[in-house]
Amino acid sequence: xxxxxxxxxxxxxxxxxxxxxxxxxCKCDKCLSDIVAYALNRLPPRYVxxxxxxxxxxxxxxxxxxxVALLVALTEAVEQINANPxxxxx
Ligand SMILES: [Zn+2]
Numbered sequence: 001x002x003x004x005x006x007x008x009x010x011x012x013x014x015x016x017x018x019x020x021x022x023x024x025x026c027k028c029d030k031c032l033s034d035i036v037a038y039a040l041n042r043l044p045p046r047y048v049x050x051x052x053x054x055x056x057x058x059x060x061x062x063x064x065x066x067x068v069a070l071l072v073a074l075t076e077a078v079e080q081i082n083a084n085p086x087x088x089x090x
Contacts, residue, residue, distance in 0.1 A: 001049070002049065002050040002051075003047050003048070003049060003050065004047065004048060004050050005040075005045045005046060005047050006046050006047075006048055007040065007043050007044075007045055007046050007066075007070070008036070008040060008045075010066070010070055011036055011039050011040060011043075011070060011073075011074060012036065014070055014071060014074055015032075015035065015036065015074060018071070018074050018075060018078060019078070022078055022082075024082075025078060025081075025082040026082065026085055028087070030085070030086050030087060031081050031082070031085055031086070034077075034081045034085075034086060035074070035077045035078055035081045036077075038073075038076075038077035038080055038081060039070075039073040039074045039076070039077040042073040042076070042077070043069060043070060043073050046066075
């Protein structure tokens with residue numbers, strides 16, 4: 001049995017786009033992991049059995065409310081982690 005949280009997949013997909021508009025922020029592994037974790041903790045998970053994951057993920061992508069919540073959480077995460085990185089700023 002394999003269960004996946006499709007919100008996680010959606011965050012990873014949306015992240016590239018969000019970061020593209022924020023060239024000034026640190027994109028090291030630590031910060032990127034923190035950003036994903038922060039955003040995921042602020043969004044209700046949507047678990048699906050992986051064999052049905054593709055179909056359900058597509059349906060979720062079309063739900064405007066999820067997309068909006070996702071971008072808000074992600075933007076907040078980027079700002080939060082950028083302000084308090086787990087390492088010294090350069
Ligand atoms: Zn960093």
